[in-house]
Amino acid sequence: MNRRWSVFSVVNYTLLTLVGFAMIYPFIYILAYSLNDGKDSMQGAIYFLPRKFTLENYAQVFDNARIWKAYQITLMRTVLGTFLHVTLCTLMAYALSKRTLPGRSFFTFYIFLPTIFSAGFIPFFITLQKLQLINTFWVYIFPLLYNFMHIIIIRTFLQGIPEELEESARIDGYGDFQIFLKIILPLSGPVLATISLFIGVAHWNDWFAGAYYVSNKDLIPVQTLLQEMLSEAEALSNSMQRAAQQGGQTVGSVSGAGATPESLRMALLVITVFPILCIYPFLQRYFVKGVMIGSVKG
């Protein structure tokens, strides 16, 4: 090891530590903010830990009927949407993985073509209107049932399963569907986990459909709720905070306890991000592989 390399090494480790910090710090900060008394937070100077610890923000968020409803919608669409997407894509991928299937390359091209040239938002929107999906729960589910890239990732994985396994099952008298259920599915754990993560996150994070395809307040998912709060909350908290920071009686007026719209919003944000944070590190090994297949084939 020469000296120049160790200088490089120090710089490199420092740089990467900073990158890692930049990725995680915003989440540490909102966690601290959401666990701090709302009025107290307005004085600023919260960095890593709450100053005046309270669970009040979370209590109020969980008490809010609208947030509950939105959380239910998000959970329902994520669970149902993920299940249907993974099932349907896997069936399609299994069929397309059969090299002997007549018309296989035609069908592959048929589902590939729309990825090169898309119709754009408006014809798609009109199609949703004509199908009478607008302003229903199903507008969250149907448009996300299939995805070309996901089908290809699963297909590539399935092609790696030795054909002898299927052959011997066939000799044992298994039908195509039984082979799929008893041989293929149990071996596809990693790829199914990857696709479940991809589509689950897409469902969980989607705010656009809720904002543009749905006007019924009872059907709004959490992300859209957060979006509605964006503009309101900014104006509100800024003016409150400005009032708190200016004016001589700063300490007097802010020292009262209680939640603020901003502290509630941060609590809601933590609840929204938390499930994903818990899941993705464990699937890392699998989705890294999925990304590689996806980009090689794409």
Next chain:
Amino acid sequence: MIKSRKESRRWIKRVWQHKMFYFFMLPGLIWFFIFSYVPLYGIQVAFRDYTFSGGFTGSPWAGLKYFQQFFNYYQSGDIIRNTVVISLLKLLIGFPMPIILALLLNEVRKIRFKKTIQTLSYLPYFVSWIVVVTLMQRLLTPYGGPVNELLGAFGADPIQFLNNPTWFYQIIVGSEIWKNIGWNSIIFMAAIAGIDQQLYEAAKIDGAGRYRQMWHVTLPGIRNVAIILFILAVGNLMSAGYEQLLLLNGPATASIGSVLDVHAINSGIREGRLSYAAAVGLFQSVIGLILILTVNRIARKISDVSLF
């Protein structure tokens, strides 16, 4: 298509043997027809005066009226320019970042450290743009936000980062990089891992140090992947990222922040001018297609690497 009778009978038999697999595919074939091909067919509303009762084919013909309307709109020049400027900034600054991250990570010998940084770097990819914007609002606010407090500690005046034309492009590009750098580095890490170790050995014997190895072995090793991803990115040049811009662009930044996607969504879905918005969208798709074909051809000429 003329086949001998025997051949076609064999073919039919083979199809029949695979009937279950067609059955597995059937819902998908229908889905792609409805959600991809019907909208493609529906692009013609850009050339029609769309009415709900008339639908895709029954609405009266309007020719190029809506394209003219868009190009005569006093802001259309701005909108096209903004789209290209924002995409180019993201491309020129954002594209090399994951490569740099992958190169730096590749030099790390402590596996635990490397894994930790990688895991952390994927995190922002998994949260929505809503969350990213909410985080930015809170972190960057001049009223008690930690970033401005840090700046204040160095004696700087508080800065209004959001809804401020001076900081708009920095925020757009910065948040884009923050969100996607880790995720986009995955593919480069994979490409680096696929480089033949003997090449490094050979370079070492030739007396190449760390930097020279990086320059002469690692970078050429990920060249093909980079070219493919670059072609794809150029194909997306006409879409500047609608989710991010719907959320971050406000009245204060409209003159430099209005882009084609957002313009189409707002005029179409919000204002109900569907034919007009479809024309804007079609313009965007066609330019995108031309771009991707052009770059693909150039890449094939220069480097023998191409998408198709």
